[in-house]
Each structure stands twice: as C-alpha cells, then as structure tokens.
Amino acid sequence: MRTTLDIPKDLIDEAMSITHARTKTELIKLALSNIIDQNKRNKLIHYHGKLNLDIDLDIVRKR
Numbered sequence: 001m002r003t004t005l006d007i008p009k010d011l012i013d014e015a016m017s018i019t020h021a022r023t024k025t026e027l028i029k030l031a032l033s034n035i036i037d038q039n040k041r042n043k044l045i046h047y048h049g050k051l052n053l054d055i056d057l058d059i060v061r062k063r
Helices: 009-019 024-046 057-062
Strands: none
Touching: 009 024
16 A cells, blocks of 8 residues: 655654664554554553463363
8 A cells, every 4th residue: 555654754764774674665564563563562461460360270281
C-alpha cells in the first residue's frame, strides 16, 4: 500500500542510523512492528498478578 507521509528528514535520518535500516520502507515496517509488539507486551503486563496460576503439576501429569 502506498502512502504519502510528511516526516522530518532529521527524524528519519536519526532513526535509520540507530536501526541500521537500509530503506525508509524497512524503517517504517520496523517502527510499526515495534509499536505493535510493545502494545502486546503492555497488555500482558496488565495481567501481572491477576491470573490464578495455582496449578497442581501432579494432577496435570496424570491426565
């Protein structure tokens, strides 16, 4: 999908030097993947301490 974006050149240049992305497309894909991954991690962190994982391994092994 083609999209036109107005992103400051200095921001693109700095991001490309940090990530070692060879193309702007690669940089944008990497950035979007990182945003999605971070969001998924935050959702998992939200459940910290809220799930009851009281599992009896002996019972599970006998199944």
